[in-house]
Amino acid sequence: MKVAVIGCGSIVLKEHIPAIVSLGIKVHALCDISSDNIESAQKALNYKVPAYTCYKSLLDDVQPDTLVVALPHNLYDEVLTYCSDFSLKIIKEKPFALNLKQAKIFSDFSRGKNFKIFTVCQKRYTPAYELLKSEIFESGEKISQLTIRYTIPSKNPNANWRSNFLTSGGGVWLDMGYHVMDIVNYLFDGKDVTINHARLINSSGDDYNVDDMAFVELECDGVIIFAYVSCVEIEKHEDITAYGKNKIFHANKKSVTIRNKKQEVIDYHEVEPTSPFVRMYQDFLFDSGEAGFERNLSNSMSLMRVLEKALKNSEFNIFA
Numbered sequence: 001m002k003v004a005v006i007g008c009g010s011i012v013l014k015e016h017i018p019a020i021v022s023l024g025i026k027v028h029a030l031c032d033i034s035s036d037n038i039e040s041a042q043k044a045l046n047y048k049v050p051a052y053t054c055y056k057s058l059l060d061d062v063q064p065d066t067l068v069v070a071l072p073h074n075l076y077d078e079v080l081t082y083c084s085d086f087s088l089k090i091i092k093e094k095p096f097a098l099n100l101k102q103a104k105i106f107s108d109f110s111r112g113k114n115f116k117i118f119t120v121c122q123k124r125y126t127p128a129y130e131l132l133k134s135e136i137f138e139s140g141e142k143i144s145q146l147t148i149r150y151t152i153p154s155k156n157p158n159a160n161w162r163s164n165f166l167t168s169g170g171g172v173w174l175d176m177g178y179h180v181m182d183i184v185n186y187l188f189d190g191k192d193v194t195i196n197h198a199r200l201i202n203s204s205g206d207d208y209n210v211d212d213m214a215f216v217e218l219e220c221d222g223v224i225i226f227a228y229v230s231c232v233e234i235e236k237h238e239d240i241t242a243y244g245k246n247k248i249f250h251a252n253k254k255s256v257t258i259r260n261k262k263q264e265v266i267d268y269h270e271v272e273p274t275s276p277f278v279r280m281y282q283d284f285l286f287d288s289g290e291a292g293f294e295r296n297l298s299n300s301m302s303l304m305r306v307l308e309k310a311l312k313n314s315e316f317n318i319f320a
Contacts, residue, residue, distance in 0.1 A: 001285070004029040004062055006055045006079065007070040008037040011093060015122075016068055017044045019277035025285075029062040031055045055079060059086060066285075067091065073098055073174075074167040080106060080117070087114035089293070091284075094119050095178045095307070096300035098169030103304040107297060116293040118284050119300045123179045124186040125276035125283070131269060132240060132251035133187055135258060141244030146187070146225045148180050148240050151233035158231065163208035171210030173200050174307055176229040181303045183240065184218065184225060190299065193220045198310035203232055216310050 003025055005012060009032075020027060021044075030041050031052040038051045052058040069079060070093040077098075083090060090110075096119045097103035110117040123129065136143060161167040168174070184193060196219055200211035212232045218225040242249040247266070250257045258267040284292040 001025060001066055002028050002062070002064045003066045003068065004031070004058055004064040005041065005068045005070075006031045006058070007068075007093075008032040008034070008041040009070060012068065012070045013037075013040050013044055015275070015277045016070065017041060019275060019281050020068075021045065022275075022278050023281055023285075025281075028064060029058050031058045056082065059083070065089065069093070072161040072167060073169050074161065076106075077102060080109060084109040084112070084115050088116075090115070090117045092117060092119055094121060094182075095169065095174050096304055100304050100308045103301060107301055110293070110297050116290075116297075117300075118293055118296050120280070121179065121182040121296070121299070122276040122280045124182055125279040126253055127274055127276075127279075128251045128253055128256055128271040129183065129186070129240065131256050131271060132242070132249055135256060135267075135269075136242055136244070136249055139244070139247060139249075139258075141247050141249075143223050143242050143244050145243040146184075146223055146240065147243075148183060148225065148227045149229075149237045150176050150180055151228070151230040151235070151237045152176070153233050153236055154231040157204065157212050158208040158210055163210065165210050168210055170307075170311060171200070171202070171208070171212055171214075172229045172231050173211055173214040173216070173311065176231070177214055177216070177227065177307060177310075178303060180227045180229060181306055182299065184220060184227075185299055185302060187240075188220045188223075190302065191221050193218050193225075193302075193306050195306065195310050195313050196224075198314040200311065200314040214310075214314075218306070 005027055008030055027045055027049055029050045029052060030038055032038050033053050042048060066089045068091045097106050106117060109115055158171055196217040198216045201213040202211055203213055213230040216227045218227060239252040246260060248259045254273060255271055256269045257265060259265055
């Protein structure tokens, strides 16, 4: 495996490189227009690798077989179009695309024999969420409602390229909602999801023309799902609550709690906070093989359909 990295921003420095290093995978080249980012990535790797400011030069010189790509959303089209002529496995940050039209183009690229795209959806590899799914299944409880909350108190919400719909493709619903929809896909084993109601809100007016809060009601397999995402909350939350006939199941990244309807705790599990990025890389690079890429591609298209439908159903006007 000959891995190179295009885009060495915060998510790569904080999550991708540590996961790659922990699995003993060597990085053969780095690419970023920022020398500071390159320097930080070199420090994180703790060994020197060739550095580039042009991804085309990197491909020509290094000839990698696997690329980790983490860029502003609007730059993926150029990079993936160029890379699609090479024999490559692409590991790209979410979302899969700016919109469904672009997603179909990327999907066509990825259905070739030698070019595969894997979109990063690490939250489904969170041990607590895997345990939650298992506990619900083993309980035999019929779930009637599910609530997923994902909020981040950003000090500079929708900053820089994220502030404009044309470069970001959307606000928190596309960016953070992508994770929420992937969790739904995971919990319900890829069953069809419908949109009952969607409300995307820009609470900050002229600061940007994308949403910073989203309230969406979905339905899957007879279960009503309420999703709430925000980058302007005062506290960070990431949790899932499932309501059955007799039991209530709650999971965050650290634990799973099961209560009865009298609010008495009947089971509690602390979960070791293993990096979901490590488990994700292990799965699609070593365990799942080609089937993992195909499954991820199908999932990506499904998520884009639901995300775009919610945007169209919302009262939010991106050009207001």
